Amino acid sequence: MPTVKSKVKCKQCGFPNAIKDFDSGTNEYCISCTRCGCRETFKNKSYFSSGRPEKTVYEINYSAGAYFVKWKDGGGAHGRLSEAEVKGIPARMRADVAAGKLSKETYVTRFDFKTREVTALVGQLPTHDPAEQECELEEEICEAVDEQEVDDLSSEI
Ligand SMILES: [Zn+2]
Numbered sequence: 569m570p571t572v573k574s575k576v577k578c579k580q581c582g583f584p585n586a587i588k589d590f591d592s593g594t595n596e597y598c599i600s601c602t603r604c605g606c607r608e609t610f611k612n613k614s615y616f617s618s619g620r621p622e623k624t625v626y627e628i629n630y631s632a633g634a635y636f637v638k639w640k641d642g643g644g645a646h647g648r649l650s651e652a653e654v655k656g657i658p659a660r661m662r663a664d665v666a667a668g669k670l671s672k673e674t675y676v677t678r679f680d681f682k683t684r685e686v687t688a689l690v691g692q693l694p695t696h697d698p699a700e701q702e703c704e705l706e707e708e709i710c711e712a713v714d715e716q717e718v719d720d721l722s723s724e725i
Pocket of ligand 1: 578
């Protein structure tokens with residue numbers, strides 16, 4: 569089904585360039601914020617026999633932070649982080665950027681639930697969509713970013 573990409577405002581941090589992937593065939597969509605890691609999904613859960621959606625599910629997954637890893641050879645991936653990952657990952661990424669393994673476009677951000685502000689722990693806060701060419705990767709990574717998956721990412725460096 570044709571997917572339409574557009575930019576929308578993030579519900580968690582207000583970033584105007586969150587990426588919306590809209591499937592015009594099913595009306596389902598996924599919004600991913602590259603700045604704070606927040607993710608919204610709208611999916612059809614069940615259908616009438618006519619094919620019309622019977623039950624739809626909207627979900628918003630607030631996030632403690634986001635990352636974007638950009639490899640020197642041009643590949644990259646972005647996703648969201650748990651509170652534990654926000655604490656554990658920046659030092660290693662900063663070291664990899666300093667060592668030249670990762671490009672300077674790499675970043676890690678943290679969302680403060682009290683002040684609702686996003687700060688960059690590594691690199692610069694995104695002002696545009698850094699993963700325009702990496703949308704296939706993004707899908708699979710924003711599914712479930714756990715410790716394991718992030719470890720897998722860095723082992724590919
Ligand atoms: Zn956001």
